[in-house]
Amino acid sequence: MSITIKDIAKDLKVSKTTVSFVLSGIGSSKGISAGTQKKILEYVEEKGYQPNLLAKSLYTGISNTIGVIVPSIGDIFYAELVKEFEVEAKKSGYILTICSSERDVLQEVKMIRMLRTKQVDGLIIAPTEYCGQELKSLLKENFPFVLVDRFYPDLKTNYVVVDDLETSFVLVNKLIAQGKKKIALITTDTRITTISLRNKGYKDALNEAKIPFDENLFCEVKRTNYANNIIEVLDNLLGKVPDIDGFYFTTHYLALETILYFIKKNINISQYGLACIHRNPIFETLAPSMYVARIPLDEMGREAVNILLNEMINKTGTGDKIGYEISLSNSIGS
Amino acid sequence: MSITIKDIAKDLKVSKTTVSFVLSGIGSSKGISAGTQKKILEYVEEKGYQPNLLAKSLYTGISNTIGVIVPSIGDIFYAELVKEFEVEAKKSGYILTICSSERDVLQEVKMIRMLRTKQVDGLIIAPTEYCGQELKSLLKENFPFVLVDRFYPDLKTNYVVVDDLETSFVLVNKLIAQGKKKIALITTDTRITTISLRNKGYKDALNEAKIPFDENLFCEVKRTNYANNIIEVLDNLLGKVPDIDGFYFTTHYLALETILYFIKKNINISQYGLACIHRNPIFETLAPSMYVARIPLDEMGREAVNILLNEMINKTGTGDKIGYEISLSNSIGS
DNA sequence: ACCTTAAACTAAACCGGTTTAGTTTAAGGT
DNA sequence: ACCTTAAACTAAACCGGTTTAGTTTAAGGT
Known part of the structure; x- marks a missing residue:
């Protein structure tokens, strides 16, 4: 099929070893003469030899x-x-x-x-x-x-x-500092360590501010089919707690879906305090006042x-x- | 380091060949006795042998x-x-x-x-x-x-x-059928075959409808730093052609940025006829009446x-x- | 003429699989 | 006792690189 070191060696009447040395760039230190090196490199260039890295990796x-x-x-x-x-x-x-x-x-x-x-x-x-x-x-x-x-x-x-606990705590604190008292936690599968830490950060912040935890504000969105699930959850939440004044989202997906829900239902977003872990470029336009803790992916x-x-x-x-x-x-x- | 076929063969006092046959599932057809096969399979299970696929691929x-x-x-x-x-x-x-x-x-x-x-x-x-x-x-x-x-x-x-030419043609036709006459083409690097075909579809549709091509409506957004570039382009466009009534976007990025621009500038989106190649889940909410030709990635x-x-x-x-x-x-x- | 030495080069093993072309073993037939 | 045959198994080459432990060659010294 394609050309190998063996082929080069045979054609140039040198050994595989010599070819390998030259191609590895250690020709000079292994005492291969300039002429032989040139001959091999030119041949390789001409034939477009490409090494088989599988063989190298195996060794x-x-x-x-x-x-x-x-x-x-x-x-x-x-x-x-x-x-x-x-x-x-x-x-x-x-x-x-x-x-x-x-x-x-x-x-x-x-x-x-x-x-x-x-x-x-x-x-x-x-x-x-x-x-x-x-x-x-x-x-x-x-x-x-x-x-x-x-x-x-x-x-x-x-x-x-990410320092989930700390970040959550600080984000929810920002909402509290805005004067928000009824802050919903929009979260997802609590078995995930990351999520449970974010939930804990929310609770810790409420605790420190002496705001009692309200079970009605705790919303766990199922991960399967969550785009539909979240609509149900929000309908329910707004029905039960009409005077809700803030939302803390543990993922940016949840924030995005909620914002789209608000737009669809023609609900004024700016009345709420919003905070969210991780950014979505769209937030800048649609929810410019939301607190966003940007995860530095780089x-x-x-x-x-x-x-x-x-x-x-x-x-x-x-x-x-x-x-x-x-x-x-x-x-x-x- | 990790265990190889050679190790298994040595330990079980059989040949590499036998081990290889059994592990490839061709033991029976190669006449390896049930006992030997069982012995090898059990040993492999016990030791958690994992083959080196590099060696296999090399051969x-x-x-x-x-x-x-x-x-x-x-x-x-x-x-x-x-x-x-x-x-x-x-x-x-x-x-x-x-x-x-x-x-x-x-x-x-x-x-x-x-x-x-x-x-x-x-x-x-x-x-x-x-x-x-x-x-x-x-x-x-x-x-x-x-x-x-x-x-x-x-x-x-x-x-x-994608059948770029045809799709563009059909999309722009939809806008024309809506009665739109001043349809902007928001496009990007024309050297790309795909993009130039989409541009051509736009022109063909105008042509067929006997709408003269207006140079002012042709907007090529530079690809580098396009999020900023598009703002400039749109400012310019709306200034030059205030009675513009439609937009055809050759990519969904261009559509998204333009929609965000409208929202930021508080421009009523629904006054325009919109069409775009490829979807963004957000369009459903922000520009529900836009014609979207969904590229079936699947x-x-x-x-x-x-x-x-x-x-x-x-x-x-x-x-x-x-x-x-x-x-x-x-x-x-x- | 012979020895030493450095320069230039190479045979063969190795990595860990697969496959070909066998060989070994033991049972069964006469 | 010897032959045949099928069942069970294996030695060795191969894939295409790298590396070790050399060997070959020719020049230089005496």
């Missing part, structure tokens, strides 16, 4: 590939995050093989294993809630990986997440890749893991 | 990986499209290695070559305007690939695109992968290429 044990598993690459949040991985990984000569777990542990576990058989050098995972078992065995085998977006508090792994991506690269290189595996929490409190804008 | 010449190059994986359009590639590819046991070209030919060419050295079985490319040369050499080497989103009319390649992704898989399998390379044009004319909603 070296390094594939220069990072496996990435996210809930869905079609989700703009993960798409943007993965983009940052790509940019940062590329700086060190790594490329990405990307899989979507569809928020299904079984698929996620399969993908982890499959990527390992494909010999990725490390993994970046935005995990589901239930893959602790598999992560444990990665740890035991000392396989390099970093969790992003979510982490497992019980496992000693690398992770890069920092998140950069850190995740660098922590991983570090662990991959020092594969000695001291067992020291890095838990990197990104502070959003200072990046709140509106 | 078989098949990596079960498709290389994907898009302008940016962080762009929601490509993210969603890539998601469809992933879903479809997975059905046939393929995974994706994904690269963002950043709309830079040099990077794109580098990535094409790099992915080939990594032995991807085929490529799906949403190309820049200038990589014809590299595509030509892929064709010459009979390497399987499919273009998506954009194609090269001069090259005989596989491609999956169909696009499915076709691209299947055309590629087909070419990869029949690597005989008859040279027959498939140009698949997706008709949007029938999927126009508002």
Whole structure:
């Protein structure tokens, strides 16, 4: 099929070794004469030789590939995050093989294993809630990986997440400082560590302000079919608590859907205090006064890749893991 | 490091061949006794053996990986499209290695070559305007690939695109049927085949309706920093043609930015006839009467992968290429 | 004429799978 | 006792690189 080192060696009447040395750029230090080097390089140029990196990886044990598993690459949040991985990984000569777990542990576990058989050098995972078992065995085998977006508090792994508790607390405090008293919590699946911390931040802020927690203001939107589910939830909420004066959204999806709901129902948005974790470019126009804690995807991506690269290189595996929490409190804008 | 077929063979006192046969599931047909098979399978289960797929790929010449190059994986359009590639590819046991070209030919060419050295079985490319040369050499080497989103009319390649001319024509016709006479064309870089076809569709529709083409209504928004550029363009347009009554957008980004501009400037959107290629979930709420030709990303992704898989399998390379044009004319909603 | 040495180059093993072209073993027939 | 045959198993080459532990060659010294 395509040309190999063996072919080059045969055609030029030198050994595979010589060709390999020259092409690896160590020809001179291995004492290959300038003439031979030139001959090989010219031949390679002429024939358009492309090495088979599979063979190299097999020998070296390094594939220069990072496996990435996210809930869905079609989700703009993960798409943007993965983009940052790509940019940062590329700086060190790594490329990405990307899989979507569809928020299904079984698929996620399969993908982890499959990527390992494909010999990725490390993994970046935005995990589901239930893959602790598999992560444990990665740890035991000392396989390099970093969790992003979510982490497992019980496992000693690398992770890069947002300081959910603190951010939530500060955001809700801003609403309270605006004089809001009936602040709804629009949230989602509480089993997710990240979400439960955000919920806790809300409660803590109310607590500190001595505002009693009102069960009616606590709205958990189901994740399946949530665009429809949220309409029901909001109808219900506005019916039960007509004098509601603020909304805290634990995800930007929830904020977006709620804003669209307001527009559709012709409800004046500006009467409410609004706060939300993570930005959507549209908020600037549609809800310009909303407090938005912007998740710095560039920092998140950069850190995740660098922590991983570090662990991959020092594969000695001291067992020291890095838990990197990104502070959003200072990046709140509106 | 981790366990190999050789280790298993040594431990169980059988040959590598036997282990390989059993693990490939062809043990029985190769006459390996049930006892030996059981022994091997149990050992593998116990030790958690994971094969090295690099070695397999090196021998078989098949990596079960498709290389994907898009302008940016962080762009929601490509993210969603890539998601469809992933879903479809997975059905046939393929995974994706994904690269963002950043709309830079040099990077794109580098990535094409790099992915080939990594032995991807085929490529799906949403190309820049200038990589014809590299595509030509892929064709010459009979390497399987499919273009998506954009194609090269001069090259005989596989491609999956939208019927831009027809769709544009139909969309602008809808506006004309609404009685609109001063329809602006909000478009972008005309060097892109896709965009120039969409522009042509606009002109053809005007022509057929005997509406003279007005240079003032033709707005080309620069792609770099377009969110700012479009504001300038729209200010200018509304100043020059105050009685404008319709907008045709050749991309959904342009439509979105324009709608946000209207909202910010407190301009009544409903006075205009609007039409746009490709959807944004927000249009339903913010511009419910806009004609939107939805690009079926699922169909696009499915076709691209299947055309590629087909070419990869029949690597005989008859040279027959498939140009698949997706008709949007029938999927126009508002 | 022979030895030493540096320069230039290479044979062969290796990475971990798969596959071809066998060989070994033991039962069954006469 | 010997042959045939099917069942069960395997040695070794292969994929295309890299690397170790050399070997070959020719010049330079005496």
